[in-house]
Amino acid sequence: MPKIVNKELKRKEIAISCMDLIYDVGIRKLTVDEVAKKANIGKGTVYEYFENKEDIVFEIINMHIQKAQQDFCKKIKKLKTTREKIYEVFSFVLDNSENSVRRFNYYKEYVSIVLSNENENMLKFNCNCKDFITQQIENILNEAVNKGELNGNASELVEVILIFEKGLAFLKMTQKDIELKNICLNFIDLILKKS
Amino acid sequence: MPKIVNKELKRKEIAISCMDLIYDVGIRKLTVDEVAKKANIGKGTVYEYFENKEDIVFEIINMHIQKAQQDFCKKIKKLKTTREKIYEVFSFVLDNSENSVRRFNYYKEYVSIVLSNENENMLKFNCNCKDFITQQIENILNEAVNKGELNGNASELVEVILIFEKGLAFLKMTQKDIELKNICLNFIDLILKKS
Amino acid sequence: MPKIVNKELKRKEIAISCMDLIYDVGIRKLTVDEVAKKANIGKGTVYEYFENKEDIVFEIINMHIQKAQQDFCKKIKKLKTTREKIYEVFSFVLDNSENSVRRFNYYKEYVSIVLSNENENMLKFNCNCKDFITQQIENILNEAVNKGELNGNASELVEVILIFEKGLAFLKMTQKDIELKNICLNFIDLILKKS
Amino acid sequence: MPKIVNKELKRKEIAISCMDLIYDVGIRKLTVDEVAKKANIGKGTVYEYFENKEDIVFEIINMHIQKAQQDFCKKIKKLKTTREKIYEVFSFVLDNSENSVRRFNYYKEYVSIVLSNENENMLKFNCNCKDFITQQIENILNEAVNKGELNGNASELVEVILIFEKGLAFLKMTQKDIELKNICLNFIDLILKKS
């Protein structure tokens, strides 16, 4: 009897070993040959675990985003004030630690693929991401309403914050060396003073 | 000296004749063959006026954006109220007329390329675009301050509006069938009430 | 010794379980993976019983042809007149019942492979098929001679009928929607009147 | 100005230079790489003159068949008796001169492709071939009727002869070393005596 491999596990392993590859060469220039080489397996073996190249890319991105969402949930629990929590929503963009920057660059590549309509999975997946962040913002605002920091019209703010976060990300992606921190603080002032 | 002028002129001519081409086949799938055919010149001749394919794409995009900016300026002049003018900033995203949708799709492809770091020129160019829109928003807000509709702290709003516009664009690009009009109106209320 | 018997048996079993597979995907597109799956065995196990893919295909075709020959013998026994029997020789081509059409399509693929010289076994095998049908025609004609329906020169007719049958098959294979029934009846008239 | 090549001419040239290639390796194993190498051009250049590999194969076969039909017409004109002319119909199969054998082997490869339904062009093309040979046989028989060698029912014979010719070809393709000459002579006796 031959050894039975855990297909799902090996799939993840291959994806993990290629995470840097995406960072180095970009998703679009990633070749299956490179993936195989990086993962120390044959090219054919790649296709034992992935449907096609799109699937490989999807898996790698998938892992990144899941990790990012888990990290976000952990962090948000530790924060007390509404201000801090809203700021945390933006910190994905603002944080300049090496780890965050790298993560942001993955995200950038990911968005580039989404925008080019090349990858069906990505678009669906992207909706899930939006839903996640929307839900988080809702939670933060509901809590604030309960605390009496905001009045009941808070629901209208959810999308405004969401859009602002997307705008921040967009600007960071497309402009070099832009200072966004203070703008965010101004924005938070703007929406919290409102009540 | 006159030759250089002619070169520059012909370069523009070629780019202009290919503006629709991008819409038909997409930026990334544009081939030099198609460009030559559309411009009614030989393939080799294309390389007399452009360094490489990247350069062609850049010039075509350039034409599109210049046109879009001119159109924006024309429209903004006709508008009276500050509300209308700010809304016009967002209308690039919100307008669903055939022409606007087409233009927005160009922009989407364009952003995808900027994000993938494939084209150096694009990134620099993108900064110019940001500067243009920033300037426009500044003008609108300054006018509003002069009219007394806003107090002097208006400068802080420029970037907030800019970011909101980018966020709108981002969301429209990455989500299907999303209703953004009311959110914009809410947002405009939010910033104008503030004063 | 008993092991060899078992090997031969299992080989047949595998081939039998894959008879329909050829119909579904075509001989040339048959993969070893599919064979293994259909036979409910491991891919490696296939190679315990077959030299290579060519060998698998050969065995499957073998099953089909044996079956076809058995069916022919059964049918021919039930027929009385010489006319009917000769017509039965052609019915492999003429019959449009689902089953016959399916069988004819197998045969078509099979011939395609024989003609492409891809499979050595096939060519030898094809000779056996010719010998079988030749023998059958001989039997029919001898009987006819015994009955006094044909004179002694009947032996010359064997090959003519054989060739006519091959030509019918060929035409059916390579032309769409061709009416062959009446031509056959004319042909039978031609050769039987002769005596 | 660059040199302007006659595309149609070069297409033929490339096809001609590859005629032996098909004979050597078989149509199905022909690779575009080999074609390019044999024609002493780059692989990309092949695609300047052919849509795809199918198109290459089609052109080569096309040339062969046109040539074969021209040769047939020339030969048939020189022949006097109906017997000779009908025999000439079969000589494509019967003639064992090096040239004829080579031509027959091309035909064999061609039929293999037709049977595998891989190539749309081929199937249509094959119909033309049938029409050509049918027409030729008709001409021969009409002439014979006019000469009084056959009675008016000759039209029924056209398809019988056609099918017989196909059967001959089939048998020659699928059997090694088979003697067909005498069978043909018998067959011609059979149909001509009939009148």
Added chain:
DNA sequence: CATGAATGAGTGTTCATTCAT
């Protein structure tokens, strides 16, 4: 015996760029 994981050679097609005329 049985297996299925691993493999990598093989292939049709595209297209930006070059260069001889």
Added chain:
DNA sequence: TATGAATGAACACTCATTCAT
């Protein structure tokens, strides 16, 4: 100056076969 013919590197994906367990 203008051209378009020529090019070949690049790439995703398949599948028969092997072999360690």
